[in-house]
Amino acid sequence: xxxxxxNYFQKVLPDFTDEKFNFILYKSQLIKxxxxxxxxxxxxxxxxxxxxxxxLLRNYSTSEDGNEHILQFVNEMSWTTDPESFYNNTPSKxxxxxxxxxxxxxxxxxxxxxxxxxxPELNIFVENILTRKSMEIxxxxxxNISSSPEEKYLDFINTYPDIFNRVPLHMVAxxxxxxxxxxxxxxxNILKTVI
Numbered sequence: 001x002x003x004x005x006x007n008y009f010q011k012v013l014p015d016f017t018d019e020k021f022n023f024i025l026y027k028s029q030l031i032k033x034x035x036x037x038x039x040x041x042x043x044x045x046x047x048x049x050x051x052x053x054x055x056l057l058r059n060y061s062t063s064e065d066g067n068e069h070i071l072q073f074v075n076e077m078s079w080t081t082d083p084e085s086f087y088n089n090t091p092s093k094x095x096x097x098x099x100x101x102x103x104x105x106x107x108x109x110x111x112x113x114x115x116x117x118x119x120p121e122l123n124i125f126v127e128n129i130l131t132r133k134s135m136e137i138x139x140x141x142x143x144n145i146s147s148s149p150e151e152k153y154l155d156f157i158n159t160y161p162d163i164f165n166r167v168p169l170h171m172v173a174x175x176x177x178x179x180x181x182x183x184x185x186x187x188x189n190i191l192k193t194v195i
Contacts, residue, residue: 053104
């Protein structure tokens with residue numbers, strides 16, 4: 001699994017050395033998750049920044065009435081956390097759960113801060129990730145307030161084809177902010193236009 005992490009950092013960091021990688025590896029913790037295992041729990045402090053080396057996670061909240069609201073799916077070579085909880089040491093508003101058997105590298109806040117201090121190019125890398133995540137959030141917000149259910153569905157399957165085939169439809173519906181029935185109707189209507 002460490003080779004996956006090494007290959008990833010070799011692609012994203014200039015002048016990446018074995019010494020830098022060994023330090024990153026030393027400051028991380030490899031965690032193997034079973035399907036449905038929760039790595040950060042809503043209400044607890046989420047003190048981990050997570051890199052998914054293998055598998056698929058989801059970030060979601062559960063409302064008082066028991067409904068789940070999926071914020072994002074996180075597949076291989078992607079990062080996740082609850083940033084508010086991670087950086088402010090406040091109770092998390094999210095659960096982070098494995099959708100399938102997964103292997104992650106987890107970094108505690110102090111360790112991640114030390115990595116950024118010792119490997120300055122990590123700061124640019126983190127800034128790029130934050131910018132990309134911000135753009136994704138803006139796109140999703142705009143899609144949610146201005147697009148039809150059909151447009152939301154088509155955008156999801158075009159943007160995340162790998163994830164679409166790995167999650168149940170009711171979770172896709174939750175992510176899109178649609179009822180299961182609405183998503184089923186949308187899929188039927190789209191199939192009719194294709195046939």
